Amino acid sequence: DAGVTQSPTHLIKTRGQHVTLRCSPISGHKSVSWYQQVLGQGPQFIFQYYEKEERGRGNFPDRFSARQFPNYSSELNVNALLLGDSALYLCASSLDRTPTSGNTIYFGEGSWLTVV
Amino acid sequence: AQSVAQPEDQVNVAEGNPLTVKCTYSVSGNPYLFWYVQYPNRGLQFLLKYITGDNLVKGSYGFEAEFNKSQTSFHLKKPSALVSDSALYFCAVRDGVASGSARQLTFGSGTQLTVLP
Known part of the structure; x- marks a missing residue:
């Protein structure tokens, strides 16, 4: 079975631009999370x-937004890019039916974003 | 709030020797603990987790970890290190109670393990 897949793998953007990162979870996983490294x-x-509902949000500005689609894939959007947004963006998926489930969280290979 | 500390930025060990990568945590509820490994320019690869039960957890590639509630620690161990184990290791915690923050993983800063031939 395929793992968590992310696209693109690498991209370079200019300050002030917008970026969209995409993620497909492991088949059967309904929970998708995004992390910045x-x-x-x-x-x-x-x-x-x-x-398809937001269950948690970290301490990131409103320039960051995300959504989940009916097929459980997800997009992360970042507006008005800053140099400090340069990072590896990781998508993770899990079964996660309940907060106490303790399901393993599996990560994709990430999308490397460079802002110049 | 939940937090993880990995006190060592770098651990060096000779091939064939046992290795330990340290992790301590803080959560308000029940700790769900994870270890991940990251190879250069790659994503995170799951090694093992502790949710409940036996304090000694066995995982992938011969790694194991011991949960110690009184010391709030979850150290990663391997009896005999391989050069191929050289990588960046992350400990992570999640609060296993039904609250709004329960679903996120909080990571430590990572420990670079180098196994010397």
Whole structure:
């Protein structure tokens, strides 16, 4: 079975531009989360979606938004890009039927965003 | 709030020797604990998790971790290190209670493991 797939793998944007990153979860997984990993740091939680509803949001500005589609794939959108948005953006999926389920969270290979 | 500390940025060990990568955590409810490994320019790969039950958890590639509630630790171990184990290791925690913040993983800053031939 395919794992979590993300696209694009690498992209370069200019300050002020907009970017859309895409994610397809593991088949059967209804929960998708997004994380930002800046070089030299651990991943930071951005959003979680379950059954197309936002279930959690991290400490990120409103320039960051996301959505989940009926097929459980997801998009992360970032507006008005700043140099500091340069990072690896990781998508993760899990079964996650309940908060106490303890299901394993699987990550994709990430999308490398460079803002110049 | 939940948090994870990985006190060592770098761990060096000789091939064939046992290795330990340290992790301590803080959560208000029940801790769900995870270890992930990241190879250069790659995503995170799941190694093992503790949810409940036996304090010694066995995972992929011969890794194991011991949950210690009194010390709030979840150290990653392997009896005999391989050069191919060299990578960046992340410990993560999630609060296992039904609250709004329960669904996010909080990661440590990572420990770079280098296994010397």
